[in-house]
Amino acid sequence: MKAGKHRILLxxxxxxxxxxxxxxxxxxxxxxxxxxxxxxAAALRLLHGEGSADGTxxxxxxxxxxxxxxxxxxxxEVLRAIRADRRTQLLPVVVLTSSHEDRDLAASxxxxxxxxxxxxxxxxAFVTTVRDLGLYWLVLNExxxxxxxx
Amino acid sequence: MRRVSGEATQRRxxxxxxxxxxxxxxxxxxxxxxxxxxxxxxxxxxLDGHVLTANQAALQQxxxxxxxxxxxxxxxxxxxxxxxxxxxxxDALVGGTKKASRHELRYRRKDGTLGWxxxxxxxxxxxxxxxxxxxxxxxxxxxxxxxxxLERGERAALExxxxxxxxxxxxxxxxxxxxxxxxxxxxxILLVDDQGRVHVGAxxxxxxxxxxxxxxxxxxxxxxSCGTAAYRRETVITPDIATDPLWERYRSVALxxxxxxxxxxxxxxxxxxxxxxxxxxxxxRQDPSPRDLKLVEAAKHLAEIxxxxxxxxxxLREARDNLEERVAARTTALREAADRLQASxxxxxxxxxxxxxxxxxxxxxxxxxxxxxxxYRIYGLTPQxxxxxxxxxxxxxxxxEREMVRATVERSxxxxxxxxxxxxxxxxxxxxRTLASNGRVDVDAExxxxxxxxxxxxxxxxxQAEAAxxxxxxxxxxxxxxxxLQLEETNHExxxxxxxxxxxxRAPLRAIDGFSKILLAEHEAGLDEVGxxxxxxxxxxxxxxxxxxxxxxxxxxxxxxxxxxxxxDLSALAREVATDLRAGAPARKIDFEIAEGLSAxxxxxxxxxxLENLLGNAVKFTGRHPRxxxxxxxxxxxxxxxxxxxxxxxxxxxxxxxxxFKPFSRLHDQDEFTGSGIGLASVQRIVxxxxxxxxxxxxxxxxxxxxxxxxxxxR
Numbered sequence: 001m002k003a004g005k006h007r008i009l010l011x012x013x014x015x016x017x018x019x020x021x022x023x024x025x026x027x028x029x030x031x032x033x034x035x036x037x038x039x040x041a042a043a044l045r046l047l048h049g050e051g052s053a054d055g056t057x058x059x060x061x062x063x064x065x066x067x068x069x070x071x072x073x074x075x076x077e078v079l080r081a082i083r084a085d086r087r088t089q090l091l092p093v094v095v096l097t098s099s100h101e102d103r104d105l106a107a108s109x110x111x112x113x114x115x116x117x118x119x120x121x122x123x124x125a126f127v128t129t130v131r132d133l134g135l136y137w138l139v140l141n142e143x144x145x146x147x148x149x150x
Numbered sequence: 151m152r153r154v155s156g157e158a159t160q161r162r163x164x165x166x167x168x169x170x171x172x173x174x175x176x177x178x179x180x181x182x183x184x185x186x187x188x189x190x191x192x193x194x195x196x197l198d199g200h201v202l203t204a205n206q207a208a209l210q211q212x213x214x215x216x217x218x219x220x221x222x223x224x225x226x227x228x229x230x231x232x233x234x235x236x237x238x239x240x241d242a243l244v245g246g247t248k249k250a251s252r253h254e255l256r257y258r259r260k261d262g263t264l265g266w267x268x269x270x271x272x273x274x275x276x277x278x279x280x281x282x283x284x285x286x287x288x289x290x291x292x293x294x295x296x297x298x299x300l301e302r303g304e305r306a307a308l309e310x311x312x313x314x315x316x317x318x319x320x321x322x323x324x325x326x327x328x329x330x331x332x333x334x335x336x337x338x339i340l341l342v343d344d345q346g347r348v349h350v351g352a353x354x355x356x357x358x359x360x361x362x363x364x365x366x367x368x369x370x371x372x373x374x375s376c377g378t379a380a381y382r383r384e385t386v387i388t389p390d391i392a393t394d395p396l397w398e399r400y401r402s403v404a405l406x407x408x409x410x411x412x413x414x415x416x417x418x419x420x421x422x423x424x425x426x427x428x429x430x431x432x433x434x435r436q437d438p439s440p441r442d443l444k445l446v447e448a449a450k451h452l453a454e455i456x457x458x459x460x461x462x463x464x465x466l467r468e469a470r471d472n473l474e475e476r477v478a479a480r481t482t483a484l485r486e487a488a489d490r491l492q493a494s495x496x497x498x499x500x501x502x503x504x505x506x507x508x509x510x511x512x513x514x515x516x517x518x519x520x521x522x523x524x525x526y527r528i529y530g531l532t533p534q535x536x537x538x539x540x541x542x543x544x545x546x547x548x549x550x551e552r553e554m555v556r557a558t559v560e561r562s563x564x565x566x567x568x569x570x571x572x573x574x575x576x577x578x579x580x581x582x583r584t585l586a587s588n589g590r591v592d593v594d595a596e597x598x599x600x601x602x603x604x605x606x607x608x609x610x611x612x613x614q615a616e617a618a619x620x621x622x623x624x625x626x627x628x629x630x631x632x633x634x635l636q637l638e639e640t641n642h643e644x645x646x647x648x649x650x651x652x653x654x655x656r657a658p659l660r661a662i663d664g665f666s667k668i669l670l671a672e673h674e675a676g677l678d679e680v681g682x683x684x685x686x687x688x689x690x691x692x693x694x695x696x697x698x699x700x701x702x703x704x705x706x707x708x709x710x711x712x713x714x715x716x717x718x719d720l721s722a723l724a725r726e727v728a729t730d731l732r733a734g735a736p737a738r739k740i741d742f743e744i745a746e747g748l749s750a751x752x753x754x755x756x757x758x759x760x761l762e763n764l765l766g767n768a769v770k771f772t773g774r775h776p777r778x779x780x781x782x783x784x785x786x787x788x789x790x791x792x793x794x795x796x797x798x799x800x801x802x803x804x805x806x807x808x809x810x811f812k813p814f815s816r817l818h819d820q821d822e823f824t825g826s827g828i829g830l831a832s833v834q835r836i837v838x839x840x841x842x843x844x845x846x847x848x849x850x851x852x853x854x855x856x857x858x859x860x861x862x863x864x865r
Contacts, residue, residue: 016661023668069653098656100703101648121659121696123667123689 006138007033009061011043011078012096013070020123021065021096024130030138035061040073044081047088063137064093066113068104076107083112090144092137191267191288194274197244199224202283211267211290213260224286229256229264243273243284254291266291266298296331300448303327307452317341317460321352321453328430328449329355332442336409336431339417339453342369342380342424351426351457360407363400369424374400375414376427383424385446387413390435410435415446417454425457499523506611511603512540514563519543528585528608530577548574548582559589563599566591572609583610648706655699663692701828705813708835713753720748720757720793724782727761731769738778740769745783748793750860756836763829764795764856771854772799789843789859798853802846810846833858 008031012018018036025031037043047060064082068075075095082088094115095108108116117133120126185192191208193201201222209216212227224240225233232255242248250272256264267288275282307327310320325337339352346369350361367373369380378396379386388394389411391404404412414429428450430442438446499522502508508525512518519538526532529546536542540559547555551573562569570588577583589604666685669677677685721744728742742765750757765780772778781796802810813831833856837844841861848854 014657014661016664017657020660020664020668023664098653098660100700119656119660121656121663121692123660123664126660126664 006031006063006134007035007059007061008134008138009035009037009043009046009064011037011040011064011066011070011075013038013067017067017119020126021130024127025134027127028131028134030134039071040075040078042072043070043078044073047082047091048085060088060091062092062143063134064091065096065133066093068095068097068099068108076104076111079108079111079113092141092143094133094137096133188287190290193219193224193227193286193288195224195240195284195286197282197284199240201227208288211259211265211288212257218260227257229258232256239271240284243271249273257288266294299330300327303330304448304452307456311456311459314463317456318351320456320460322354324449324452324456325352325354327452328428328445331445332430332439334432335442336433337449338376338429338431339426340364340376340380340429341426341457342417346380348377348380348427351453356409356431357407360403360409363403367400372396372398374404375412376429379414379416379427379429380424383416383418385413385415385443387438389437392435408433411437413438413442413446415450417450417457419454419458419461425461426453428453503527506608508606508608509604510606511601512543514600514602525606528583528606529575530579530581535578546575548576559602562589562591563602566593566599568604583608584613585609644706648703651699651703656696659692659696659699663689666692698828701832702813705828705832705835708756708759708832708839713756713839715751716754718750718752718754718757720750720761721746721782723754723758724748724761724765727758727765728780730762731765735769735773738769738773739776740772740778740780743779743781743783745781748782748784750793752840752860753836756839760833760836760858761795763833767829767856768795768797768799768854770799771801772797775799785857787857787859792857792859794855794857796853796855801848801850801852801854803850804848807846807848811844 008025010018010021010025012021018038022034022036025034035046037046043064043066047064066075066078070078073081075097079093079095082091082093092114093112094117095104095113096117096119097104098119100118105116114137115133117129120129185205188205188207191205191211193204193208196202201219201224204212204216204219209219212219214222225236228236232253235253236255239248239251239253242251250270253269253271255267255269257267258264267290270287270289271284273282273284303323304327307320307323310323321339325339328337329335336355337352338350338356340348341351342348347366348364348369350365353361353364364374364376367377369377371381372378372395373381374397375386375388386396388397391397391401391410391412397404409431410433412429412431414427416424417426417428419425428446430438430446502522502524506524506528508528509522510525511520513520517539519536519540519542521529521536521538526536529536531546537545544552544556555571555573558569558571561567568588568590570586572584572586574582574584585606586609587604587606589602591599592601592603594600666688670682670685674682724744725742728744732738732740732742761782765782768780769778772780775798779798782793783796784791784793786792811830811834813828834844837858837860842859844856844858846854846856
């Protein structure tokens, strides 16, 4: 894998958080494209192509950064839907959330999250975290073999 | 008798010389001698019936001197009853129709007493004429007299006995009777008691001193005539008291009383016991005459009857008293038993009334039903309004249950098995009552059911109460469920709130911090130093708020979730925490003194939080001292066994102790000691969740001691 060729789907409803995440990701040279979904339903449309104009599936991202607290379809449901779909069942999903609650952690892993990262309030730490995330999942980690799709 | 006859002889001689010659013609020597010496009385009467003269025997019999007698009408010498006979005889003699006559008559003595005499009267001449007189010869009938006196005395004594007169009076009468039969004799009767002591029963003729000496003396082999007779159970005769060895003990007193001879015979009760003695005394030494002994025999029986009847009477009275006493005792016992029975019945009735329980029995042969009072009350009936038969009973049952009751009873009668049923009855007032009844069957020798009996409990109120209770339980359960639901909702809300705090409060913080950072990093050119400084402070504030949020959430988590109780080695836990703390402040000089063997049942995670906070505080508040001494131990307090953490640090003013455990309250400047004010609030919450107490004692710059209990879970 080479830098600059990776796509990330950021599922985040908070524009501030989205902006800060994008800001941090921009400083990260492993990411070439960041897709932004502002709610769970939009995220699933992007991934599974439901409701798209031509009905054909888009190119899947290499990593999903998923917030739990989302309008319309909550993050945990999005995660379950990802794991329930054959096309996305192996897609790395990192839960990136403000929540420090045990139950969220447990529910996330139970639903098939690959990682659970708490968003630090400290922006410097946040930047570091996002960078490390990209580095790990997109560069160091060997992705599973693609299933289906082009 | 010798003495008396002796005196009589002397007197007779004297009187003869005095006056006989004046009446009787002189020269009639033989006649005179005959007249004077006659052993029977001779009285010469004039034809006018007056006494002319009398011989000594007559004078002595009558108790008059010749002078006194002379001139008295003869009739005055007779008993009133015999005077007509005497008058008729006299008239016949004087009238010449009779020459002589013989009569047995009672004569009257000077002293008024009567005596029997056989009288022979005859004219001295062929015909009554001048100078003629009547000669009356009176032969005293002493046997008859004595017999009569004896009979009279006996009758009197028996009358006394029959009347129940005092024993002494009766015995005196008997003694007098004995004495009357033998002039010169002194009679005495002694009583012998169960202890073998004698008591004077009759002894009026004996000197008082003698009676006193005898009174209370014991019977014995040598106890005078009486004591010895009682002892020997046979008659004892002492002709000469002065020499008889039996009398040694009483000799002097007897002689002083002028007693010379004595004989005594024991008196027996019909059962053979000696109950007394009868004795005769004489002033002269002599042997008893056969007559004396005969007399003793006769009087003895009387005395025995008197004494025994008296004893029997006393025994009877005692028996009667005993009987009365026993009757009284038995009556009392019976009355008490009756009272107890009545009380018991009242109690049973009261108990039945209180319990609303009645009892019943049904004599199946006669078809008679008997109910207790309470059962009548339960049925709202009276003995007058209840037919007291099985059918009458059935009629009280609610119509739709009647058959069930009948079937139950009939089955029990057939099988002899006890039964229990609940049936409803209708009172005459129309009110329904619910009764729980049971019954048992008595079976006769042939195996037939003869009787059914049991109890009946009015459970109307109980049924109602049970129904009410059921409703109450249902209501309670519903309310508990509601409340649980509310609590669950509140809990959910709380959780949602914490979740929201955790999630949503951080987002703006992150934005503030993030954009401040971006401003500082990428838009530095547009900011002067003051502006940069402010942005740095904005960032510091967001960090601080983030920390507060964390701690607040941690605090709220403490009140949620279950306690996982296990035995926690607090000493080990404290050592671990101390190690961590020392590592966090390597430059500090801290002495930890941790007592060994402290443990408690509690949630290990939460107890760790407690120790982390308390020991952490101790480390923190000793920070400005060159050396810190921190102790963890246990001690007994008025709240029981308590653990404590003591330091020698800054301490605090006890005036603010109330603020100590409130969340977010602080007693020190942030500049002085950093902190959020959440730690002790958390510790208190944990201690309370374990059912314990926490308190603190301190003085500024003298250190602080925090003590806590764990609701009896401490060891």
